[in-house]
Amino acid sequence: MDHIHKKAIDPAKLDAVIGRAVADLSAGYGGVMVSLGNRLGLYKALAETGPLTSRELASRTGCAERYVREWLGSQVAGAYATYHAISDTYELTPEQAFVFANEESPVFIPNAWAIPASMWADEMKAVEAFRTGKGIPWGDHDGRLQCGIAAFYGNAYKASLVPEWLPALTGVVDKLKAGALVADIGCGYGHSTVQMAEAFPASTFRGFDTHGESVIAARKVAAEAGVANRVSFETASASTYPGTGYDLICFFDCLHDMGDPIAAAEHAAKAIAPDGTVMLVEPFANDRVEDNVSPIARMYYAASTTICCAHAISDGGRLVLGAQAGEARLADVFRKAGFTRFRRALATPFNLVLEAKL
Ligand SMILES: C[S@@+](CC[C@H](N)C(=O)[O-])C[C@H]1O[C@@H](n2cnc3c(N)ncnc32)[C@H](O)[C@@H]1O
Numbered sequence: 454m455d456h457i458h459k460k461a462i463d464p465a466k467l468d469a470v471i472g473r474a475v476a477d478l479s480a481g482y483g484g485v486m487v488s489l490g491n492r493l494g495l496y497k498a499l500a501e502t503g504p505l506t507s508r509e510l511a512s513r514t515g516c517a518e519r520y521v522r523e524w525l526g527s528q529v530a531g532a533y534a535t536y537h538a539i540s541d542t543y544e545l546t547p548e549q550a551f552v553f554a555n556e557e558s559p560v561f562i563p564n565a566w567a568i569p570a571s572m573w574a575d576e577m578k579a580v581e582a583f584r585t586g587k588g589i590p591w592g593d594h595d596g597r598l599q600c601g602i603a604a605f606y607g608n609a610y611k612a613s614l615v616p617e618w619l620p621a622l623t624g625v626v627d628k629l630k631a632g633a634l635v636a637d638i639g640c641g642y643g644h645s646t647v648q649m650a651e652a653f654p655a656s657t658f659r660g661f662d663t664h665g666e667s668v669i670a671a672r673k674v675a676a677e678a679g680v681a682n683r684v685s686f687e688t689a690s691a692s693t694y695p696g697t698g699y700d701l702i703c704f705f706d707c708l709h710d711m712g713d714p715i716a717a718a719e720h721a722a723k724a725i726a727p728d729g730t731v732m733l734v735e736p737f738a739n740d741r742v743e744d745n746v747s748p749i750a751r752m753y754y755a756a757s758t759t760i761c762c763a764h765a766i767s768d769g770g771r772l773v774l775g776a777q778a779g780e781a782r783l784a785d786v787f788r789k790a791g792f793t794r795f796r797r798a799l800a801t802p803f804n805l806v807l808e809a810k811l
Pocket residue numbers: 591602603606607638639640641642643645661662663664667689690691692704705706707710711712764768
C-alpha cells in the first residue's frame with residue numbers, strides 16, 4: 454500500500470470513486486427492499502390501483518403501516534416508485550410496474566435479486582474456494598440460486614427464444630415445425646425445453662442436466678404445461694447423455710459452467726444428425742477483458758467468480774471458460790470438437806446466440 458499512499462489523492466477522482474461505491478452500496482440495500490416488496494405483494498397492490506397512501510397500501514396487503522411507509526420511502530428515494538406530496542400518496546408508473554409488478558414481463562427484476570442473495574449466503578464457501586482452489590458444485594449453493602436463475606431466465610426466454618432466437622438459426626424453425634428431435638443440455642428447470650415444446654407440437658424434446666433436483670423441477674414444469682408426453686428430462690452429463698440423430702442440440706447458459714466444454718461439444722458432434730444444429734446461448738461478452746467493462750459484464754464476472762468458475766472446477770476443471778468467455782474462445786471449443794461452421798446468429802445486451810454445424 455505504501456506506493457499508493459505516497460501518491461497525492463486527486464479530490465475530484467476520489468469523489469468519483471466514492472460516488473460510484475456509494476451508489477452501488479445503495480443498490481445493494483435496495484435489492485433487499487425489492488425482494489420484500491415482491492414477497493409481500495406491495496408492488497402488485499400499487500400497480501393494480503391508482504395512487505395509495507401508506508395506510509391504504511398496508512391495509513390492502515395485510516402489512517403493518519409503519520413498515521410499509523418506510524419501505525415506500527426507500528422506493529421513492531431509488532426512483533422505483535413515484536410520490537405525490539400534496540396527497541401523500543404513492544404510485545408506480547407503467548414502466549415501474551412492468552419491471553417490479555408484472556411477473557410475466559421479460560424484465561421482471563425481483564427474481565434476479567435471488568442470485569446475489571445466494572452469493573452472499575455462500576460467501577464463506579467462496580472464501581474457502583479462493584484459498585484452496587477447489588470448486589463449488591451447482592447444487593451446493595443456497596437454493597435461491599437455482600430458483601432465481603430459473604425464474605429470471607425463464608421470463609427472458611419467453612420473450613426471446615421462440616420469437617427471435619430460433620428464427621435466427623438457419624432452417625431450424627422449419628425442422629421444428631415438421632417434427633424434430635431436440636436435446637436441451639444443462640436444461641436446469643427446463644423452461645427453455647418446455648417453451649420450445651409448446652411452440653412446436655410436432656417435435657420431441659429431451660432435457661439433460663447433472664443436477665438431480667433441477668431435473669425433478671423440470672418434469673414438474675413440463676407436466677404443468679401439459680407437454681410431458683413429448684418432453685422428457687433425465688439426469689445426465691453433457692458428455693454422456695443418450696441418443697443420436699438430434700436435429701437441434703441446445704446449450705442455454707451452461708457450456709461455460711461445464712468442467713470440460715470440449716468434451717461436451719465432442720459428444721454433441723457424435724449425437725447430432727449430419728445436418729443438425731448446435732444452438733449455443735451464452736452471456737454476452739466481448740473477447741477481451743478491456744472490452745468487457747459495463748454493468749452487465751460486471752454482474753456476469755461476479756456471478757462467474759463464485760458460481761460458474763466454481764462449478765466448472767468442481768466438474769473437473771479441464772477448461773474453465775467463465776461467463777465472460779467471448780465468441781472467439783467459444784468458437785475454438787467447437788472447432789476443436791470437429792465442428793466446421795460457427796457463427797453469431799444474434800446478440801442482445803445480455804446474450805450471444807451462436808450456431809455451430811458439423
Ligand atoms: C446457469 S444454469 C442454466 C440452466 C438452464 N439452461 C437455464 O438457462 O435456465 C447451468 C446448468 O448447467 C448444469 N450443468 C453444469 N455442468 C453440467 C454438465 N457437465 N452436464 C450437464 N449439465 C451441467 C447445471 O446443473 C445447471 O443446471
